[in-house]
Amino acid sequence: MMDYQVLFNGVLLLGLIVIDIILGSVGSFFQKKFDKVKFFQGIVKAFTVSLCACGVIYIASLTPDIIVINIGGQNTNLLNATQLLIFGGYGKYAVDVIVKLTGFINGKYKAEEIKSVDLNLK
Numbered sequence: 001m002m003d004y005q006v007l008f009n010g011v012l013l014l015g016l017i018v019i020d021i022i023l024g025s026v027g028s029f030f031q032k033k034f035d036k037v038k039f040f041q042g043i044v045k046a047f048t049v050s051l052c053a054c055g056v057i058y059i060a061s062l063t064p065d066i067i068v069i070n071i072g073g074q075n076t077n078l079l080n081a082t083q084l085l086i087f088g089g090y091g092k093y094a095v096d097v098i099v100k101l102t103g104f105i106n107g108k109y110k111a112e113e114i115k116s117v118d119l120n121l122k
Helices: 004-030 036-062 078-105
Strands: 068-071 074-077
Touching: 004 036, 004 078, 036 078, 068 078, 074 078
Parallel strands: none
Antiparallel strands: 068 074
């Protein structure tokens, strides 16, 4: 059975990536360094990565226990590994978006005060 929560989290990650790209583009637009080609390449990359992640989630839900992946000494299946990857990306882009939004609204937080959880997925 398909794990729709993981798929939903993948879609949320796509949203954060697109927001990050838009905020970066707005900043470069005001600095007169906007690159339309780079902007559209970023959007295409975000959709491609998200579509591929959704495909892996779908395949992993059909074959949950065929492959075992070792991540940081822990064995997991493809669906859980994909979920960890999505959460890692979600954390990274959430931090990037908050830092950029804080810069736009002159917030009191500094970038080094905002951190995501390091899942050591290298």
